[in-house]
């Protein structure tokens with residue numbers, strides 16, 4: 529089975545090549561997996577490169593919209609292997625109509641993302657990004673660095689699936705009271721998480737962390753109206769998907785002095801940035817640049833998943849998805 533691997537970074541090919549050596553994936557020649565790694569990301573302009581391949585492997589920033597899928601279909605591609613959990617960048621209706629199957633990696637290392645969410649919360653609260661630069665400049669003053677204790681404060685977790693549940697456990701470890709909102713309650717958390725309506729989670733939390741997927745119902749769930757309901761001085765963290773937060777409303781909320789800190793691993797404009805070095809460019813009209821002008825905003829570039837453990841788990845699950853597809857085996861990682 530031939531797989532064209534888009535948007536390859538050195539760490540991707542390293543982890544996939546390592547995983548390919550695993551006995552599980554060293555199969556007979558009929559089912560052997562063959563990966564060709566290329567640098568361009570998947571989009572309409574690059575989809576035709578997949579001619580002669582059975583599958584493409586794509587990531588969060590790939591454009592697997594209708595136009596791309598039609599080209600892939602014309603070139604004979606039957607499978608989109610997403611090496612990520614989210615699949616909002618794939619037009620599933622079109623894929624279904626064209627008979628292209630879509631598989632993802634639903635949970636590779638929830639702790640990787642949850643630990644990064646807590647890192648962002650702490651960094652934004654204690655202004656670690658500013659403190660680091662101050663000390664480098666021999667400025668040993670503490671002005672502008674005051675935060676608050678997380679101990680005995682309230683953490684509000686929105687979305688308590690795999691990553692949200694890991695975040696609940698981390699917050700409990702910090703001695704926080706944990707409240708949560710989800711459309712389904714996670715029975716594993718019932719001993720220490722108090723599920724409340726969204727309204728209450730917004731208004732009672734000192735730390736708010738978003739862990740639900742991007743869907744029509746969660747798009748811009750953080751907007752000026754929901755921001756106004758939050759506690760003054762709240763720390764907001766988003767490691768889920770950028771469009772859960774209306775960036776212009778967030779900027780307005782920051783201007784209104786609502787936030788004690790904001791930590792974002794994902795943001796609306798990230799698609800053109802993800803994993804690119806754009807340090808020489810002048811980013812005109814960038815709301816991200818506007819956000820970065822605020823002292824208590826800390827932004828990272830979609831690195832929540834980026835641990836050794838997670839990369840290996842992503843590679844192994846993606847390869848298993850490919851083999852299951854090839855051998856016609858039922859697989860729960862398929863999305864429709």
Ligand code: NAI
Pocket residue numbers: 613614634635638641686687688689690691692709710711712739740741742743745746767768769793794830831832833834
């Ligand atoms: P999951 O599917 O295990 O959990 C998602 C939870 O959100 C479920 O419990 C679901 O019931 C809940 N949910 C759905 N709609 C909701 C709504 N309207 N309001 C409140 N809750 C709702 O997913 P998992 O693995 O925990 O991932 C969560 C998100 O994290 C993914 O959708 C993805 O966007 C993001 N992610 C970010 C990464 C990063 O590197 N920053 C890496 C991996 C995932």
